[in-house]
Amino acid sequence: MELMSETRRMCPNCRAFVTTRDRVCPYCEVKLGPRAVDRRDATALVGGFIPHARFVTTVILLINFGLFAATVLLSMRRGNAGALMGLDGQTLADFGAKWNTALAAGQWWRLITAGFLHGGLIHILMNSWVLFDLGAMVEEVYGWARLIVIYLAATVAGFYASAWWSPSISVGASAGLFGLIGAMIALTLRSSSPVAMAYRGLYIRWAIYGLVIGVLPGLAIDNAAHLGGLAGGFAMGYLAGTPRLVENSLPERLWRAAAYMCVGIAAIAFLNMYLWLSRG
Numbered sequence: 001m002e003l004m005s006e007t008r009r010m011c012p013n014c015r016a017f018v019t020t021r022d023r024v025c026p027y028c029e030v031k032l033g034p035r036a037v038d039r040r041d042a043t044a045l046v047g048g049f050i051p052h053a054r055f056v057t058t059v060i061l062l063i064n065f066g067l068f069a070a071t072v073l074l075s076m077r078r079g080n081a082g083a084l085m086g087l088d089g090q091t092l093a094d095f096g097a098k099w100n101t102a103l104a105a106g107q108w109w110r111l112i113t114a115g116f117l118h119g120g121l122i123h124i125l126m127n128s129w130v131l132f133d134l135g136a137m138v139e140e141v142y143g144w145a146r147l148i149v150i151y152l153a154a155t156v157a158g159f160y161a162s163a164w165w166s167p168s169i170s171v172g173a174s175a176g177l178f179g180l181i182g183a184m185i186a187l188t189l190r191s192s193s194p195v196a197m198a199y200r201g202l203y204i205r206w207a208i209y210g211l212v213i214g215v216l217p218g219l220a221i222d223n224a225a226h227l228g229g230l231a232g233g234f235a236m237g238y239l240a241g242t243p244r245l246v247e248n249s250l251p252e253r254l255w256r257a258a259a260y261m262c263v264g265i266a267a268i269a270f271l272n273m274y275l276w277l278s279r280g
Contacts, residue, residue, distance in 0.1 A: 154179020179233025
């Protein structure tokens with residue numbers, strides 16, 4: 001697990017892997033500025049309450065747990081005494097799970113909301129454990145704006161693939177998580193250094209382990225969503241690259257605009273979820 005320590009970063013000029021202690025890239029001799037995550041003012045992030053190294057990751061976790069609590073409470077009110085460990089399909093469908101019948105009726109927003117719902121306590125704890133570490137790594141390397149775009153694109157791609165493959169109701173953050181793995185694999189293709197190759201092998205193994213677990217008997221795991229998320233995250237990660245040396249350059253402004261657009265789309269999706277719930 002030493003490979004997951006945060007002592008490595010990527011030079012934004014030549015894309016070589018260097019250490020966080022380097023002030024000048026030993027390969028291209030370009031002066032290295034602060035990392036994307038360090039350029040953010042921690043005092044602006046809820047008074048420093050949320051660690052700035054994983055701000056977006058923490059916000060996603062809070063949304064996930066908030067929705068999980070809401071779904072458990074509603075499921076219990078409907079008579080499901082064991083809702084904490086296993087939610088009923090109707091409650092998940094009402095909250096915006098991937099449900100092909102509703103998608104066919106035009107409820108596109110379920111491709112987003114499904115990625116923030118979970119079927120039980122073990123489900124959300126396992127996904128949160130992975131997201132807390134993996135999300136922080138991606139946020140540090142790619143920056144907050146690219147993380148938002150990658151995560152949302154992977155979630156949509158994952159549940160779109162799931163809808164194409166199976167009519168079953170599906171939820172979970174793992175589509176987005178596989179997207180983050182795909183983005184990290186894409187990142188390592190930009191360098192041929194031994195460190196990049198080691199990271200590449202690590203994340204490829206993560207993807208393989210996750211997909212193998214998904215085919216074990218007795219587990220209701222949506223591997224189609226995993227594969228779709230992996231492909232979506234890889235494509236967006238390869239397209240995104242890492243933040244440039246000049247923070248206010250045109251590419252950086254465009255990625256921030258794309259991130260704000262994704263937040264707006266997600267907000268519309270959650271508003272549609274609320275309106276759908278209100279009808280019941």
